[in-house]
């Protein structure tokens with residue numbers, strides 16, 4: 550017999566209903582899902598071109614920037630990371646990367662592959678950098694680019710970046726930030742903070758499927774890219790070519806992922822309808838309720854106080870509790886996904902995401918009830934209802950303060 554035998558056709562695709570309360574992807578708003586099912590346009594169709602313009606304008610609001618070079622890179626957040634690094638870095642350039650989690654380490658790897666001479670400064674998982682230690686390293690190294698993660702999804706750490714951007718500029722360096730998990734959940738103010746390059750992702754707080762990476766470059770960064778001596782190491786991510794498709798020239802570079810761009814436009818529209826301030830306040834409230842609930846159940850957090858992200862809570866697994874046993878029950882019995890620990894936190898932490906569309910009271914309540922049930926089933930002596938009572942008290946107080 551010749552050739553590959555025809556396999557039995559698979560059964561119809563029907564993924565189980567899940568509540569995605571991990572580090573991303575997060576659940577997608579029905580309007581975004583519906584956008585994915587719309588008929589395709591060609592990537593040079595005037596209607597699609599108009600949609601690209603619209604998307605750029607919506608995105609400028611979400612990034613709080615007037616940067617012309619603001620667009621969606623085809624690929625997930627890591628493609629955005631790579632796009633930022635390979636466009637700013639030429640072989641032999643010096644880059645300082647601040648590492649306090651898995652995504653900082655990934656930035657180091659990407660920069661090394663791009664030919665950068667990388668200097669790393671580190672903080673333990675769960676902590677953030679003090680601007681003064683970044684200042685000392687910048688002074689010592691004199692980097693061309695400083696890279697830092699704004700929202701470290703592996704640890705739940707929320708890194709202030711405004712002062713660090715100022716330090717980079719004072720030394721004549723460019724500042725690039727990872728806003729994959731921050732965008733849409735906490736303020737990201739590209740112009741006010743003076744950020745030169747930023748990348749994000751669609752599947753975290755923007756509640757869109759994974760597949761695009763919004764990026765933005767300051768005029769100064771755009772000029773740097775225009776005056777490079779060497780070609781960008783990646784053909785696919787070369788901004789000088791991509792901007793000719795997104796800009797007025799409209800030169801074909803690669804076929805835009807049409808359906809993903811439909812979905813992304815809808816996801817951005819939802820952010821604009823809600824407004825950034827209201828969206829950030831919603832994330833803060835639901836995170837406070839979750840944290841109060843966890844605390845009442847005796848569950849501590851990995852992340853230092855004062856720097857805990859509202860969209861990603863990194864909880865310490867209580868002593869004697871088996872990580873996988875709990876997560877398997879949450880998934881199989883409740884349809885809830887939460888994330889495990891990465892790197893040095895493997896088996897020691899749960900990463901609970903309340904991102905974008907998923908940041909809602911109903912989800913906080915369900916998760917606390919499910920977690921309590923799982924822990925009690927596994928032999929924990931938790932008092933029934935303690936977590937729920939603490940969470941609902943937070944909502945009650947919030948309601949009181951808004952009705953006053």
Ligand SMILES: *Cc1c(COP(=O)(O)O)cnc(C)c1O
Nearest residue numbers: 625626627652700702729730750
């Ligand atoms: C998720 C994430 C990434 C990587 O994004 P992918 O979409 O998985 O490629 C990078 N940085 C941070 C902070 C993230 O949370």
